[in-house]
Amino acid sequence: MGRRKVLWAVIVMMLAGLIMTLFTPLALVIPGVLIFTFGFFGAHSVASSWVGRRATTARGQAASLYLFCYYAGSSVAGTGGGV
8 A cells, every 4th residue: 555645544534533523522532542542553654664764874863863763752642732
């Protein structure tokens, strides 16, 4: 299928899950959270594997920079969401 198509598919999946969490019934919110989470980690997996493939030199540094930004963003968003 290709990385680009898979990445867009899981991003759309995340958006669908996010929209489902906006409704009141818990029967929609819980699957929405599950779908969003699946899409998020799917996008992370595709992006993480793409970094090593796209980097022509210093692959280790490229991968570590990606992971640093991933965890820094998760920390900031997690902290901001809890405030």
